[in-house]
Amino acid sequence: MHILVLGGTTEARRLAELLAAELPTTRVTNSLAGRVASPRLPPGEVRVGGFGGADGLAAWLRTHEVDALIDATHPFAETISFNAAAAAAKAHVPLLALRRPGWTAAEGDRWHPVGSLTEAAAVLRALGERVFLTTGRMGLAAFAALDAQWFLMRSVDAPEAPYPARMEVLLERGPFTLDGERDLIRRHRIDVLVTKDSGGAATAPKLTAAREAGIPVVVVRRPPVPDGVPVADTPEAVLAWLTSEHRPRS
Template identity: 80%
Template sequence: MHVLILGGTTEGRRLAELLTGEAGRRVTSSLAGRVAAPRLPPGEVRVGGFGGAEGMAAWLREHRVDALIDATHPFARTISFNAASAAATAHVPLLALRRPGWVADEGDDWHPVGSLEQAARVLPALGERVFLTTGRMGLAAFAGPEPDLSALWFLVRSVDAPEPPFPARMEVLLERGPFTLDGERELLRTHRIDVVVTKDSGGAATAPKLLAAREAGIPVVVVQRPPVPEAVPVAATPEEAAAWLRGLSD
């Protein structure tokens, strides 16, 4: 069985590790190529796009893929919908592997929004020193001129250096998770952060910032994740995804 994993996430790497140890299984992981030095999973690896849904469908047929698992980031909406279309066209079973989202707890001051643009609009009423942890690809939403965020200062954390447009008043931290609670407490204190912006990525690697913000009484603007395409089954863990694949073989 040839399995194609649309990866680039911790869950995608873990699934590749599980599957490459099984007999009769060929595993190919596809990475988008947006990170300069990605952590490569075991098995075969391809890097780069497919050329949309039609290109992906052609790749599935050409390489005789028997199952497709979308283990991309929960906010990689375009490729998830391309995967659903390609799988239907090529008649390949598709599963979405999605870590559960975060859930607010007692003491949290969360402000859910539907997009980065909405996050930018609510910021001026919440604080002036912003810890922005939404990645380097969406910084244009905070670059103005509308809304006017010129009075705000941003601490931007990303794996690779961002490219403009980005906020005028900004400091960049080039770091890769997982992050510790003590480290996040110190970061908020040292930089005098008074509001945090994050995507609801879920998982434990970047969750400590939420607990640190709760302890400090700092509001958190949470960008809600887009939905999985309709009719696509969802697994919450790599182990569940591996079990789904075994069911296809039975």
């Protein structure tokens, strides 16, 4: 059996490790988008780069005789997820999406849910002046016109213009600690946090630190999984799907 994992996330790496341990005779190809300069490579075969849209991915699935496609990309990687759904349908390959659960607001949180980065930028004007921006280096153009705010932007790799003129860049890779996030918010006098609802524990401490500091949090809602695509919330659930009575053709 040949499994193609569209990865680049912590869950995708855990899945690759689980498949290597539990299905050692299965061929697993891990596909990375190539947006991170020095990614942490998972076990198994690795390919880097795009496929050329849904048609290119469908052709790859057929040419390489893929039996199952696992979309373990970031919850906000909307384009590749919809391309995966279209390609799987064209190539008649079973598809499963692996998605970590989203975050849930706790008592004391001051969350402001929005539907996009553009909406996040619009509500920021009334919420604060010193912004901790943790939405990644893609999409900074949405905040480029805000000149009344100062931004602390954290990402794995350096951003490219356009981005806000008053911005300090912090190049770090998670997981992050609660003490570290508390110190960061205090040291930079942060009065508003902006984040995507990525879910997971690696970057969740910032939410606790923001709650303790009493500052508002602008939370960008994640896009939906394409219609008809089944979803698993853990790598173990993916393994169960692969080995169940609904397993892909062999």
